[in-house]
Amino acid sequence: MLDTSAPFSTLIRTATEQQHNEAEHSTFMRDLLTGQLGVEAFYRYTSQLWFVYAALEKHSETLASDPVAGPFVKPELARLAALEADLAHLGGENWRDELTALPATAAYAARIEEVATEWPAGYVVHHYTRYLGDLSGGQVIRGTAEKLWNLPKKGDGVRFYVFDEISNPAAFKRDYREALDQLPLEGPEVDRVLDEARLAFTMNTNLFGELGAECSPASPRI
Numbered sequence: 001m002l003d004t005s006a007p008f009s010t011l012i013r014t015a016t017e018q019q020h021n022e023a024e025h026s027t028f029m030r031d032l033l034t035g036q037l038g039v040e041a042f043y044r045y046t047s048q049l050w051f052v053y054a055a056l057e058k059h060s061e062t063l064a065s066d067p068v069a070g071p072f073v074k075p076e077l078a079r080l081a082a083l084e085a086d087l088a089h090l091g092g093e094n095w096r097d098e099l100t101a102l103p104a105t106a107a108y109a110a111r112i113e114e115v116a117t118e119w120p121a122g123y124v125v126h127h128y129t130r131y132l133g134d135l136s137g138g139q140v141i142r143g144t145a146e147k148l149w150n151l152p153k154k155g156d157g158v159r160f161y162v163f164d165e166i167s168n169p170a171a172f173k174r175d176y177r178e179a180l181d182q183l184p185l186e187g188p189e190v191d192r193v194l195d196e197a198r199l200a201f202t203m204n205t206n207l208f209g210e211l212g213a214e215c216s217p218a219s220p221r222i
């Protein structure tokens with residue numbers, strides 16, 4: 001049972017702990033980060049993130065002045081330009097022609113767009129799920145990708161994971177959690193928001209599931 005008197009940043013982390021674990025230990029992530037998949041799988045994953053961040057950042061200007069979502073929308077978090085540099089490096093100059101969203105990606109991006117225009121607190125949940133994750137576990141992914149596929153350290157291919165304008169990620173995350181604690185959520189909206197957070201994690205796990213079905217490790221040689 002969740003202790004609903006706890007600060008909201010604790011509630012959202014606790015409510016999604018199990019799903020975080022599932023996403024982190026999904027077959028696709030495991031195969032990717034243990035070197036069982038090639039750089040093409042990393043490219044395909046990065047291309048799916050393009051759709052997610054295009055949706056997250058499409059309404060940034062409007063959301064920046066929203067009383068609920070505004071405190072979270074910060075230019076130093078914006079990832080789309082970095083993703084585009086990575087995709088150009090990983091996929092070559094025609095990367096845009098190769099962009100196709102998996103069904104799980106399309107559903108995820110559509111949900112983000114829906115909350116971005118209709119429900120600011122719901123948008124904050126999706127914002128939290130991605131950006132706070134990128135500032136945390138994302139750093140593990142970057143280090144592994146650089147080594148596995150010989151990508152330039154903090155350079156093209158992994159720029160998505162590099163937050164040049166955030167000099168102290170721990171302090172940034174602390175402030176972010178304080179902003180979460182100040183969200184004006186009342187009564188049933190707390191439950192609704194926590195459900196949305198679980199959905200956000202499930203949508204990431206679904207995406208890994210489809211990527212896993214598409215990119216499996218080469219069969220072992222006999």
Ligand code: HEM
Nearest residue numbers: 013020023024029128129130132133136137138140201204
């Ligand atoms: C290989 C995959 C992953 C690894 C190794 C990983 C690892 C971590 C670690 C170590 C933290 C704690 C950092 C801290 O307390 O400062 C964290 C936090 C977080 N991760 Fe992940 N993670 C992974 C995948 C994901 C995915 C797929 C998502 C969702 C899209 C995600 C979302 C988050 C969020 C939102 C937090 C912040 C939790 C909080 O303190 O409120 N992570 N991750």
